[in-house]
Amino acid sequence: MKKILFSGILSTILFTSCGKKEEKKEALYPENVAEKLSPEDQLVADGKELFESNKAACFSCHKVDKKVIGPSVKDIAKIYKEQNGDMVAFLRKKADPIVDPSQYNVMETNFAILKTMSDEEIKSLEAYMMSTIK
Ligand code: HEC
Known part of the structure; x- marks a missing residue:
């Protein structure tokens, strides 16, 4: 027992x-x-990280919801969607500004850093910016 x-x-x-x-x-x-993201979500996540990094410094002029020095990320995305704009071409300096051309000279200072980025990085920036209005 x-x-x-x-x-x-x-x-x-x-x-x-x-x-x-x-x-x-x-x-x-x-x-x-x-954290296994789909390739599309991964691109958005990479773009967000780059956008907010000190390397690109996009966030210092572009906030998601409100205009500071540059238009808000959402306003830019809305206009690109409405007008079927090619953001990658703009970031490669191959297309004219469509959001606020009067302030283009301020944005123009960024082409030096954008030029050093790979196509994948440029695509990720676009994917992130467009994802803010989805
Ligand atoms: C020094 C401030 C500043 C920084 C830093 C900056 N931007 Fe801008 N950006 C602006 C201003 C001002 C405009 C509005 C002028 C215009 O529409 O081109 C603008 C406009 C834009 C537009 C809309 C262009 C259009 O069609 O009119 C995109 C897209 C954009 N920025 C992306 C970026 C990205 C990506 C970065 C980081 C690599 C960045 N910006 C960094 C100031 C800045």
């Missing part, structure tokens, strides 16, 4: 400790599962 009781307790301890081990394993790697 004592033997049965003892082995019962022993297996309960073994069972629960194994269960805990499983939980711990899962808790160690939750990011890997949660």
Whole structure:
């Protein structure tokens, strides 16, 4: 009788400790599962990071919701959507400004840094800016 009781307790301890081990394993790697973004969402995330980085410094003149030195990101995105504008071409200095041409000379100072960016980076900036009105 004592033997049965003892082995019962022993297996309960073994069972629960194994269960805990499983939980711990899962808790160690939750990011890997949660942060698998679709290629499209990944591009938006990369663009946001670049837009807000010190390298590009876009955020210093463009806030998402309100005009500061430059138009808000949402206003720019709305106008590009309405007019079917080509933002990548603008950022590559291959298309004229359509949002606020009277202030173009202020935006123009950024072409030096934009020139150093890869096509993928330019595309990510567009993807991020357009995502703010989705
Ligand atoms: C020094 C301030 C300043 C910085 C920094 C800046 N911008 Fe601008 N941006 C402006 C101003 C002012 C305008 C409005 C003039 C215009 O429409 O071209 C503008 C306009 C724009 C437009 C709309 C262009 C159009 O068709 O009229 C886009 C797109 C844009 N900026 C993207 C960016 C990105 C991306 C960055 C970061 C690489 C950036 N800006 C950094 C000031 C800035």
